[in-house]
Amino acid sequence: MDKKLNNMQPFNVELLPLTKYIFFTGKGGVGKTSTACATAIALADSGKKIMLISTDPASNLQDVFETELTNKGVEIDGVRNLVVANFDPEQAAFEYKESVVGPYRGKLPNPVIQNMEEQLSGSCTVEIAAFNEFSDFITDEDKADEYDHILFDTAPTGHTLRMLQLPSAWRDFMDESTHGASCLGQLSGLEGKQQVYQSAVSNLSNPELTTLVLVTRPEMSPLKEADRASKELEQIGVKNQALIVNALLTQANDTLSQSIYDKQQVALGDMSNRLQKLTTYYIPLRSYNLGGLSHLRAMLTDDRVDQQSPVEKVDLPSLSTITHHLNETNKRVIFTMGKGGVGKTTLAATIALDLADQGKNVHLTTTDPASHLHHVLDDRSNIRMSYIDEEKELKTYRESVLAKARETMGEDDLAYIEEDLRSPCTQEIAVFRAFAELVDHSDEEVVVIDTAPTGHTLLLLDATESYHREIERTSGDTPPSVQRLLPKLRDPDHTAVVIVTYPEQTPVYEAGRLADxxxxxxxxxxxxxxxxxxxxxxxxxxxxxxxxSQERKWIEEVKRKSDNRYAVVSYDTTELNGDHLKNLLTV
Known part of the structure; x- marks a missing residue:
């Protein structure tokens, strides 16, 4: 085993700080649900009375346990002492949203109601609604007495916890403000529960009560996400943290496995100082699908490889199918969209390269640093490259909003604005304005954009425009390029979106929600x-x-979801840049 693993130890639940509450969090697809389930089963098998609760919108707990679950908790056949509850954050968010908007239906104009609904349609609302659900568990003394340990699959982010720590005077601010805050409106249904939330946040930050387990994979993007989450939660007092590196390849038997092994070691070697200081465990890559009790019990201890027939090469559609269609239909704006770490930048560069080879003048842009793009694709006469500096755009947008707010608000109210401006929604809107300037040039060149604004952001801004027209107020200056943008993006002859995913359950489910x-x-x-x-x-x-062999199911699911408009790109660990990107065009 590589020297980089010397500071890690195989994950064993007996080594984990066994506090009353144990949270598992991490980037989508890293295996936090299976890790939480395996931990819950191991603790229950040891005689502890355990409750496992999922608040993950992409939760697959019902599939994992092969049992219909409720938000109240269900005893699991075959695991004595284990009760599992599966909250539906999307449903909770819907009910939460309706509790806020419902009283105004029929009393305010429809565009105003539409704006309120869209303000409450983002990921922040889902997160707050989920916190609203499980806060009762983390403050319920009867539950604490009944169970030895209560495990949560997916912890709240530091942003949500900071928001919940704010005083309640934000309602007056929302009623009077015209700056267009992106997330404070999400808190509008929380009156009367401030004491519960304060107790919940207090319990989360108490190292005697709570342990936060960051789950990651030995890859650059998930490790960066784990570092961000660790820092964010540490800032609000959640400091009792541990790290689990899941799906670690511990040996290699062919060229591909050796390349994956080497790549994982490089990622682990570049781990941040913050993560290196945490107690770190690892779980080896398992060959079997982590569903059903036998596989979950085996996950932490069993290195067996399920016997498979040799995997025959199958006939799969190639990326060139998509690039030729984009060229033939003369698309002017092309987005690559998907969760972080699925390869959007590389695929955007490959699409740009192939379109340029087919004779198009292409502008390739990303929110990654410009130097990264130049590492992926060298200078070419008919490809212009640029990048959107998210930090710069965010700073400019924040300064603009705060300057307007200072004209009418005191320092206390400004604190709410400043907190709101730390939200992911704000960054999306700031970057959205920069994208609008780029898309304005799409009549002269094909604009290929990596890391695009989400559908929620587009809906929010569109609803906000309607709202402003209706009640004659403004949330700030709307540049002409933004006003022209939505019609261009909604023109299927002008714009195309390419959704990128991995052939695994969570990334495919997340991609499906993005498509919706x-x-x-x-x-x-x-x-x-x-x-x-x-x-x-x-x-x-x-x-x-x-x-x-397990990918077949998820490739078939993508085929179904896309109505057979999909392509498959082979796993490739070589340095993909320049003309080497063309390797991705064929399967």
Missing amino acids: DLTRAKIDNKWWVVNASLLASGTTDPLLQAKA
Whole structure:
């Protein structure tokens, strides 16, 4: 085993700080649900009375336990002492939103109601509604007495906790403000529960009561996300943290597995100082699908490789199918969208390169640093490259909003504005304005954009425009480019979205929600790309072959969701840049 693993130890629940409350959090698809389930089962098998609660919108607990679950808790057959509850944050968010908006239906104009609904349609609302659900558990003394340990799959972010720590005077601010705060309106249903939330936040930050387990994979993007979450939660007092590195490859048997092994070691070597200081465990990459009790019990202890027939190369559609369609239909704006870490930047560069080779003048832009783009794609006469500096755009937007707020508000109210401006929604809106300037040039060149604004942001801004027209107030200056943007993005002859995912359950489910969000925003999103497929790689490593066989189900799901408008890109660990990107065009 590599020297970089010397400071890690195999994950064993007996080594974990066994506080009353144990939270598992991490980037989508890193295995936090399976890790939480395996931990819950191991503790229950040892004689402890355990409750496991999921507040993850992408939760697959029902599939994992092969049991219909409720938000009240269900005893699991075959695991004595284990009760599992599955909150539906989307439903909770809907009910929460309706509790806020309902009293105004029929009393205010429809555009105003629409604006209120969209203000409450984002990820912040889902998170707050989820916190609203499980705060009762973390403050319920009877539950604390009944169970030895209560485990949560998915912890609240530092932003949500900071928001809940704010005083309650924000309602007057929302009623009077014209600056267009992006997330404070999400708190409008929380009256009367401030004491509960204060107790919940207090219990979360008490190291005698709570342990926060950051789950990651040995890859650059998930490790950066774990570092961000660790810092954010530490800032509000949640300091009792541990790190689990999931899906670690501990040996290699062919060229591909050796490349993956080496890549994981590089990522672990670049881990932040903050994460290096945490007690760190690892779980080896397992060949079997982590569903059902036998596999969950095996996850922490059993290195067996399920026997599989050799994976035969299958006939899968290639990325060139998509790029040729984009060229033939003369699309002028092309977004690559998907969760972080699924390869959007590389695929955006590949699409730009192929369109340029087909004779188009292309402008490729990203929110990654410009130097990264130049590492991926060298200078070419018919490809212009740029990047949107998120920090710069966010700073400019924040300063603009705060300057307007200072004209009418005191220092106390400004504190609410400043907190709101730390939200993910604010960054989306700030970057959105920069994207609008780029799209304004799409008549002269094909604009390929990596990391685009979400459908929620588009809906929010559109509803806000309607709201302003209706009640003659403004949330700030709306540049002409923004006013022209939505019609261009909603024109299927002008704009295309390519959704990028991995052939795994959580990324596919998350991509499906993104597609639904875009459809709601009236943005055409026909094409999907399944990236990093082991099934398409031709690997001969037994463990990777077993993993590859499990991809079929999720590739079929993508085929169904996209109505057969999809492509598959093989798992490739080589340095993909310049003309080497063309390797991704064929399966």
